[in-house]
Amino acid sequence: MHSVPDGPPASSAARIGPPADPVGAEGVFLLDSGGTIRTWSPAAEACTGLSAGEAVGQPISTLYTPPDAAQGLPLRDLAEARRAGYLRGERTIRGAHAEFLAELTVHHLAPGGGPAEFAIVLRDGSAEPRMAARQDGAMRVEALGHVAGAVAHDFNNLLMIVVRCCEHLLEAPGLEPEHRTELEQIALAADHGAALASQLLALTGRTHAEPHPIDLAAAVSQTLRLLRRPLGDRIAVRSVPGAEPAWVRMHEGEVGQVLINLAINARDAMPDGGVLTVTTGRLTLDEAGAARRGLAAGTYVTLQVGDSGFGMTEDVRARAFERFFSTKPAGRGTGLGLASVADVVRMRHGAIEMRSEPGEGTEVTILLPLVSPDAGRLPARGGDAPVQRARPGERVLVVEDDPVVRDIVGSILRELGYETAEACSGADALARAGAGDRPFDLLVTDLALPDIPGEELAGRMAEACPATKVLFISGYADQAAPPAHDTAGAPFLQKPFSGRVLGRKVREVLDAPAPAPRG
Numbered sequence: 272m273h274s275v276p277d278g279p280p281a282s283s284a285a286r287i288g289p290p291a292d293p294v295g296a297e298g299v300f301l302l303d304s305g306g307t308i309r310t311w312s313p314a315a316e317a318c319t320g321l322s323a324g325e326a327v328g329q330p331i332s333t334l335y336t337p338p339d340a341a342q343g344l345p346l347r348d349l350a351e352a353r354r355a356g357y358l359r360g361e362r363t364i365r366g367a368h369a370e371f372l373a374e375l376t377v378h379h380l381a382p383g384g385g386p387a388e389f390a391i392v393l394r395d396g397s398a399e400p401r402m403a404a405r406q407d408g409a410m411r412v413e414a415l416g417h418v419a420g421a422v423a424h425d426f427n428n429l430l431m432i433v434v435r436c437c438e439h440l441l442e443a444p445g446l447e448p449e450h451r452t453e454l455e456q457i458a459l460a461a462d463h464g465a466a467l468a469s470q471l472l473a474l475t476g477r478t479h480a481e482p483h484p485i486d487l488a489a490a491v492s493q494t495l496r497l498l499r500r501p502l503g504d505r506i507a508v509r510s511v512p513g514a515e516p517a518w519v520r521m522h523e524g525e526v527g528q529v530l531i532n533l534a535i536n537a538r539d540a541m542p543d544g545g546v547l548t549v550t551t552g553r554l555t556l557d558e559a560g561a562a563r564r565g566l567a568a569g570t571y572v573t574l575q576v577g578d579s580g581f582g583m584t585e586d587v588r589a590r591a592f593e594r595f596f597s598t599k600p601a602g603r604g605t606g607l608g609l610a611s612v613a614d615v616v617r618m619r620h621g622a623i624e625m626r627s628e629p630g631e632g633t634e635v636t637i638l639l640p641l642v643s644p645d646a647g648r649l650p651a652r653g654g655d656a657p658v659q660r661a662r663p664g665e666r667v668l669v670v671e672d673d674p675v676v677r678d679i680v681g682s683i684l685r686e687l688g689y690e691t692a693e694a695c696s697g698a699d700a701l702a703r704a705g706a707g708d709r710p711f712d713l714l715v716t717d718l719a720l721p722d723i724p725g726e727e728l729a730g731r732m733a734e735a736c737p738a739t740k741v742l743f744i745s746g747y748a749d750q751a752a753p754p755a756h757d758t759a760g761a762p763f764l765q766k767p768f769s770g771r772v773l774g775r776k777v778r779e780v781l782d783a784p785a786p787a788p789r790g
Contacts, residue, residue, distance in 0.1 A: 297314055297318065297392055297394045298314045298317070298318035298394070299312045299315060299391070299393075300326070300393070301380075301390055301391075302331055302389040302391060303387065303389075304388040304389075306330050306345060306346060306349055308326050308328065308331060310327065311327050315393060318366075318393055318394070319367060320368050325367075330345070331345045331349075331391075334364050335364065336363045336364070336365045344362075348360075351377075352377040352378065353379050353388075355379075356379050358376070358377040359377075361374055361375065364393065368586060374393075374394040375393055375394075377389055377391050378390045378391070423468040423746060426468050426746070427465060427765075427766040428676050428746050430461045430766070431676050431679055431766050431767040431768075432676075433458075433767070434458065435679045437454050437455075437461070438771075441455070465766075482520050482521050482525070483520065483521075483522065484519070484520055484642050484644050484645070485519065485521055485523060486516060486517065486644070487526065487574060488551040490521075490523055490526040491512075491526065491549060491574065493523075494526060494527045494530045495549065498530070498534050501535070501538075502547065503538070505541075506538055506544055506545055506546070506547055507544075507546045507547070508546075508547050509547070509548045510550075511548065511549070512551050513550070513552030516644070517551050517552065517573075518572070518641065519639040519641070519642060520640070520642045521619055521639070528611060528612070528615060529574070529616070530549070530576070532609065532612050533576040534576065537580060540578055540581055540632075540633060545579035545580055546578070546579045547576070548575075549574070549576050551573065551574055551575075552572070552573050553571070553572060553573065554572075554638060555570045556570075565622060566620075569640070569641070570641045571638040571639060571640060572639045572640070572641050573636060573637065574636070574639070575634060575636045576634070576635050577634035577635075578633055580632050580633060581632075582630055582632055583628075583629070588627050592609050592610055592613045612637075619639055621638050621640065622637075622638045623636070624636045624638075658687065658771050659774075659775075660687050661684075661688035661689040665712045666690045666710075666711045666713075667684050667689045667690070667691050667711060667713045667715055668691075668692050668704060668711040668739075669681050669684070669693045669694070670694045670700040670715070670716040670720065670725070671693075671717045671744075672695055672720055673717075676717075677693050677695065678693075681693050683770040683773050684715075684773075684774075684777065692711070696720055697722045697723035697728040698722055698723070700714075700716070700728055700732075701732070704735065704736065704739075705735070710736040711736070711739050713739065713740050713780060713781055714742070715777070716728055716743060716744070717745055719746075725743055729743075729761075740783070740785075741761055742763070742777060743763045743764070744765075745763070762779070762780045
């Protein structure tokens, strides 16, 4: 661990910041009677990529591309504007980085040799197609998120069966030690499967799982195991964990999101193979070094991902973290990978830097605040603490459209002494709630029901029986904080969960004070 003093950043470093997006910009500038540029607005700079120092004092013909410029088109445009008062048309303009089709309007302000005889409005005519392409990319990502959510939901329902069967078998008397070991491995595989589903959702930004202290080096090691196959045989992976514990406040899906995006970008930069190096460690920043990165002085956990690929030019490096910016051909990428990494880093109060030069590879360094491993740490799945049983007469209504999961949840609660009723839909649940002479103490409902959302069901039941408490369950990680009917922050269990976890959560909800009535 070492201290980083203040100093100028390397010229090859790029940091996250506000994107420079010219889409939709209109550049305005003035010409004298001879067609020399006399003023240059910030919008003109954004539209063309040319600074005021590069444009002011130059003839307008420097903006027009050959062969039009050679044929005197700029001067003919000015002559037409002088005759008619204005001219409107499309011209191919040479910007700082590329040519583009511009909608150009020339206004004749006043005759004479003054400094401002013409005003020109320059609008990027390719803005609308690019915006449409961006919107199409965003829609594709949104669709991917819905598909990922549905897959994760069904996958987590299947894992519920695995977890429950393992739990039953592990509690069987006279279990042979070798059989116990095998069952524990199956249960561990189910845990890893749930983490994989969470990472699938994290890639589309659809997870709201609660952050908690995790060992970054351990989470990176687990994710790298998942990456071996997609990276291919021609890329060697070097993992260099730091000597000191590196605890950060995140959730495992976020680590997967960050590392997978960085690794896939590195893979694409090494089409002929190469070396991917992933390093974790600690870094202490003094006041000056922290201020340069927009952080507070202190100790941070570092994650460095470097590749031996072809590197980036300065202009690509400057835009690398922009949303939807991509150097890949159409259909080969959304331009969301590095932007989503930057989003996670910002959300976790960290900083991200990039160093890259053509032919020398790329290295991305992420700094995240170091936390205590016990600060708000989540309890382990299951645990050994005994589960309190039901009190006499406590009734629970279980609403779940998957019949196997519904039976599992109901059987767990009956084993703990609860009186249960089971419903397969929201309408079925409302009918059962209205048919009894005694209200239910607790509603345990899946959020994704076939007829009405679980949170809507909870709201309608609350109107009829305000004393009934609610516990939401779901295989969708992005529904961990139900948004409707004042249920934000309501008790929630992410599938798959064990019988012990369910029993403790039900007891916790029932024993909690009743919410204050809404006025």
